[in-house]
Amino acid sequence: MSQPAWNSPVVKWIDERLPIFTLLHHSTSGYPTPKNLNYWWNFGSLAGFMLVVLIATGIVLAMQYQPNAALAFDSVERIMRDVNYGWLLRYLHMNGGSMFFLAVYIHIFRGLYYGSYKRPRELLWWLGVVILLLMMATAFMGYVLPWGQMSFWAATVITNLFSAFPGVGRFIVHWLWGGFAVDNATLNRFYALHYLLPFVILGVVVLHLWALHTTKSNNPLGIDAKGQQDTIPFHPYYTVKDNFGIGVFLIVYLGFVFFAPNFFGEPDNYIPANPLQTPPHIVPEWYFLPFYAILRSIPDKLTGVLATFLSILVLFVLPWLDFSRVRSATFRPLYKKAFWLLVVDVGVLGYVGANPPEGGFLVMGRIATAYYFLHWFILVPLIALFERPRPLPVSISQPVLGGGLAAAAANPMEKA
Amino acid sequence: MRKPLAAAAVAALALGIGLPAHAADEQLQIERQQWSFYGVFGAFDRAAEQRGFEVYKDVCANCHSLNQLAYRNLEEIGLSANEVNAVAASVQVEDGPNDQGAMFERQGKPSDRFKAPFANDQAARAANNGALPPDLSLIVKAREGGPDYVYSILTGFKDAPAGFKMTEGMSYNTAFPGHQIGMPPPLSEGVVTYADGTKATVPQMAHDVVTFLSWAANPELETRHRVGVKTIIFLVILTGLLYAIKRKVWAGVH
Numbered sequence: 001m002s003q004p005a006w007n008s009p010v011v012k013w014i015d016e017r018l019p020i021f022t023l024l025h026h027s028t029s030g031y032p033t034p035k036n037l038n039y040w041w042n043f044g045s046l047a048g049f050m051l052v053v054l055i056a057t058g059i060v061l062a063m064q065y066q067p068n069a070a071l072a073f074d075s076v077e078r079i080m081r082d083v084n085y086g087w088l089l090r091y092l093h094m095n096g097g098s099m100f101f102l103a104v105y106i107h108i109f110r111g112l113y114y115g116s117y118k119r120p121r122e123l124l125w126w127l128g129v130v131i132l133l134l135m136m137a138t139a140f141m142g143y144v145l146p147w148g149q150m151s152f153w154a155a156t157v158i159t160n161l162f163s164a165f166p167g168v169g170r171f172i173v174h175w176l177w178g179g180f181a182v183d184n185a186t187l188n189r190f191y192a193l194h195y196l197l198p199f200v201i202l203g204v205v206v207l208h209l210w211a212l213h214t215t216k217s218n219n220p221l222g223i224d225a226k227g228q229q230d231t232i233p234f235h236p237y238y239t240v241k242d243n244f245g246i247g248v249f250l251i252v253y254l255g256f257v258f259f260a261p262n263f264f265g266e267p268d269n270y271i272p273a274n275p276l277q278t279p280p281h282i283v284p285e286w287y288f289l290p291f292y293a294i295l296r297s298i299p300d301k302l303t304g305v306l307a308t309f310l311s312i313l314v315l316f317v318l319p320w321l322d323f324s325r326v327r328s329a330t331f332r333p334l335y336k337k338a339f340w341l342l343v344v345d346v347g348v349l350g351y352v353g354a355n356p357p358e359g360g361f362l363v364m365g366r367i368a369t370a371y372y373f374l375h376w377f378i379l380v381p382l383i384a385l386f387e388r389p390r391p392l393p394v395s396i397s398q399p400v401l402g403g404g405l406a407a408a409a410a411n412p413m414e415k416a
Numbered sequence: 417m418r419k420p421l422a423a424a425a426v427a428a429l430a431l432g433i434g435l436p437a438h439a440a441d442e443q444l445q446i447e448r449q450q451w452s453f454y455g456v457f458g459a460f461d462r463a464a465e466q467r468g469f470e471v472y473k474d475v476c477a478n479c480h481s482l483n484q485l486a487y488r489n490l491e492e493i494g495l496s497a498n499e500v501n502a503v504a505a506s507v508q509v510e511d512g513p514n515d516q517g518a519m520f521e522r523q524g525k526p527s528d529r530f531k532a533p534f535a536n537d538q539a540a541r542a543a544n545n546g547a548l549p550p551d552l553s554l555i556v557k558a559r560e561g562g563p564d565y566v567y568s569i570l571t572g573f574k575d576a577p578a579g580f581k582m583t584e585g586m587s588y589n590t591a592f593p594g595h596q597i598g599m600p601p602p603l604s605e606g607v608v609t610y611a612d613g614t615k616a617t618v619p620q621m622a623h624d625v626v627t628f629l630s631w632a633a634n635p636e637l638e639t640r641h642r643v644g645v646k647t648i649i650f651l652v653i654l655t656g657l658l659y660a661i662k663r664k665v666w667a668g669v670h
Contacts, residue, residue, distance in 0.1 A: 035669055077484045077553070080636065087636040088643075236665050244662045247655030251648060258644025259456055262557065270558035270633075271550075 004030065027213060032231035033238055034219035036396050040114075041217070042245035043107040045238075048205060049246055050100035055198050057093040065145065067191035069184040072147035073272045091261040097139050098264040099253045101287035104132065108315075113339055115327030116218040122319040124211040129315045131204050136288070136312075138197040141190040143285060148269035153282045155182045155190070161295075164302040181275065222327025223392055230396035281356055289353030290346050294372065296357040297365040307369070314376045321376060324384035331390040334383045338375060345371050445590040446561050446568045449623065453630060456645060459638045460631050465493040467610050468628025471621050473503075474608050476552060479544060479599075481532035484553035485632055488526040493631060500526050507531045545585045547598030556626070556633040563626045565591065570622035573601035 004025045006012040015021045064083050066075035079086035108128070111117055117125035144155045159176045163169040178185030216225065225231050232238075256263055264286060268279045284292050291308050298304035314321075322335075329336040345368050352365040452461040469490065472482070487504035491497065504524035509531055512519035524531065533549075534540035541548050550558075559565045568591035576588035576595075586596040603618045610616055631637070 074484070081484065081489075087640065091640075232669060237669065240658070240662045240665045244655065244658040247651060247658045251651045251655065254644070254647055254651065258640055258647065261640070267558050267560050267562075270554040 027209075028235035028239065029233045031213060031234040032225065032228075033217055033234045034225050034230060034396055035232045035237075036219050036221060037217065037238070038220050039245065040106070040110040040220075041238075042242060042249075043103045043110060045242040046245060046249050047100060047103040047107055049249075050096055050103055051198070051201060051205065054093060054096045054100060055202070057089050057096065058195070058198065060089055061093055062195060065191075067145070067188055069147060069187050069273070072145060072187060076146045088257070091257045095253065095256045095261060095264060097142065098256075098285070098287065099249070100135065101139070103249070104135065105287070108132070109343065111218075112342075113329045113336075114218055114220060115222050115322070115324075115329070117315075117319045118322070118325075118327050119319065121211070121215050121218065124208060124215055125319060126316060127204055127208040127211055129312070131201055131208060132315075133312065134197055134201045134204065138194060138201065139285065139287070141194040141197075144187065144190045145194060146269060147187060147273045149271045149273055149277075149279050150266045150269040150282070152182060152273035152275065153279055154284055155186060157282055158284075159186075161305045161308075164305040166302070218327060219396060220328060220330065221393060221396060222331070223396065226395045283354060286350065286354075289351075290349035291353070293349040293353035293365045294369045296353075297362070297369040307373075311372060314373075318376070318380070322380045322384050324387065324389065326389040326392065331392055332383070332387055333390065334387040335380075338379050338383060342372075342375050345375065444568075444593065445572060446564050447571070447591075448564050449567050449626075451563055451630070452627070453634075453637055456641065458641060460493070461627055462494045463612065464624045464627040465631055466495070466628075467612065467614060467621075468624035468626070468631075469493065469495075470610060471603075471608050471625040472552070472628055475602050475621075476625065477530075477533060479533055479540070479549040480552045481534075481549075482530040482553050482632060483532060483551050484529075486527060486529050487524065489635065492635060493628070497526075504528060545598060549599065552629055552632065554633050556630045558633075563630050566629060567622050567626045569597070570603055570625070571619055 004022070006015055006021060011021055061079065064075065064079045064086065066072055076090065079090050081087075083089075111125065111128070140154070140158060144151045159173055159182065162172040162176065165172065174180060176186070177183070178189055219225075266283060283289070291311060294311050295304045295308045298307055324332065324335070326332055329339055348364060348368045349372065352361050352368060355361045357365065451458070452464070453459060472480075487500055490500050490503060495503070504526050507524040507528075508521045509524050509528055510519055511522050514520055534543065537548055556562050556566055561568070569589060572589045572591035574588055574590055576582050580588065580595070582588060583596055586598060587600050588595055589597040603621050605618060606616050608616045608621060614620060634640075
């Protein structure tokens with residue numbers, strides 16, 4: 001869209017020296033966005049919103065929290081009881097983590113459904129996967145900070161994963177711990193990193209947005225915008241739509257904060273950490289459950305650890321595993337089925353991850369794990385090879401003007 | 417954590433995968449109770465809280481600490497400043513060092529934390545047949561089942577069924593995992609004489625003390641509910657307005 005002409009002499013003076021107003025214009029009212037984005041496209045901005053909420057509440061919590069193994073648990077309780085609205089800050093932060101993951105997981109599955117990882121958005125997708133990995137590290141270390149039973153034992157279990165590597169495993173684990181057990185040194189470094197990593201995430205988010213604004217948004221049809229008739233400026237159209245989305249999301253988020261603040265938590269984390277007493281079931285937060293299920297489904301420790309890492313790293317090669325030129329699952333009947341099976345599979349993995357690995361759960365976990373990898377490495381390439389996609393519409397504005405997707409499907413244009 | 421996964425469970429069952437009964441699962445009887453502090457508008461029953469404090473003070477406090485609470489917090493359950501002073505003054509706490517460098521005993525003040533019954537964990541174990549009575553500040557939050565669980569423990573003392581092998585010094589409890597608990601039955605009819613004349617039955621005392629302990633674990637609950645209701649009403653209106661604006665802005669696009 002066109003270069004703005006600044007009316008105000010002050011704005012003009014500043015912009016000629018530091019083009020900050022031009023930059024804002026290019027990313028808002030001058031940023032062309034497909035006109036047909038549906039509500040699944042809200043979750044990117046929701047994730048960004050949650051990151052800001054987490055950083056803001058986190059900084060204030062850090063002013064009150066004591067990262068010392070002898071003081072941490074009590075300092076969290078002091079925040080809950082004696083710090084003005086400390087309970088609100090902590091519950092916002094605690095549930096905010098869950099809501100951040102919820103938004104990001106929906107954002108990722110939206111990308112999977114509509115093929116947002118495909119050319120030319122591979123780097124945009126990669127940066128997203130990097131954000132996910134950073135989020136996981138940050139969330140894990142944040143979970144350790146209250147120094148309750150689950151904090152302590154989650155730290156023990158997860159850091160011990162690295163002991164699976166032959167030869168160097170023990171050294172890596174001791175290096176992570178800063179000693180020979182999970183202890184004060186571990187808590188200190190996790191606190192330092194838990195403070196640092198969100199800002200690294202923020203930096204990668206800027207790169208993610210930069211890449212987005214270079215390749216522009218994908219859309220539910222998965223075809224490129226062909227000109228002005230296919231796009232609308234981001235502001236005011238998507239700013240107002242995103243704000244409405246934030247309103248709905250806040251009702252859900254604050255519903256948990258005010259009325260069920262410990263819904264996502266484990267009661268055991270209100271028991272102070274005790275290195276001499278292992279809880280009967282060590283469970284991670286819900287957003288790690290599918291990966292926890294994969295880890296425990298594989299009898300060999302090293303293979304299990306590698307499979308768990310691979311289950312996320314596979315996303316990096318997805319743009320080449322799925323070489324179908326059609327992006328949107330709307331026009332890919334087989335891929336669409338595989339997508340929904342994957343959603344169910346991840347749900348089953350999550351369910352298994354929340355239960356002890358014995359009997360039927362173990363069998364279920366193994367089947368679901370096998371299917372998870374089957375999906376990425378076999379089904380996705382095979383579908384790309386053999387699927388006959390339905391014909392694509394000519395342009396974004398045609399089906400939109402013709403009454404939406406139903407019309408597009410009813411009158412397929414000859415262009416595959 | 418298991419609740420949001422119910423959908424996944426349905427999906428799993430739909431796939432025809434049978435779930436095993438837990439081999440180690442014993443029958444735990446958790447009685448669901450009506451709690452005044454449940455629900456969106458829930459608030460603590462002041463009278464029950466105060467009776468619960470009497471139960472804690474006369475019974476539980478002999479073995480269980482309440483480390484996260486200070487005597488001043490009792491004003492939140494409706495005790496007057498004078499009553500709080502009196503409660504605090506009933507204990508002697510160690511303070512110091514003084515100008516001569518010596519530690520000394522003084523009367524408790526409202527700003528003091530609840531005085532623990534034992535000097536340390538080892539002393540607590542030594543006095544309790546090796547078992548450590550847990551701190552009760554967070555007990556309602558720290559157990560699966562919350563207030564229902566704590567209530568069921570307090571009312572769950574029964575004679576062990578025939579053939580059940582009891583360890584020396586343990587008590588049989590229908591709600592406790594493993595059914596053997598180190599705590600002897602703490603409540604018996606009339607063990608507390610309520611100031612308000614309520615008849616001190618075991619279920620009554622259990623209900624009262626769990627209300628008190630629920631407050632001790634969630635002292636912010638009433639503020640949280642009040643602010644929450646206002647916030648959600650505000651957000652519903654705001655979101656409605658945002659939707660109207662969205663419709664208006666988008667009117668030309670559709």
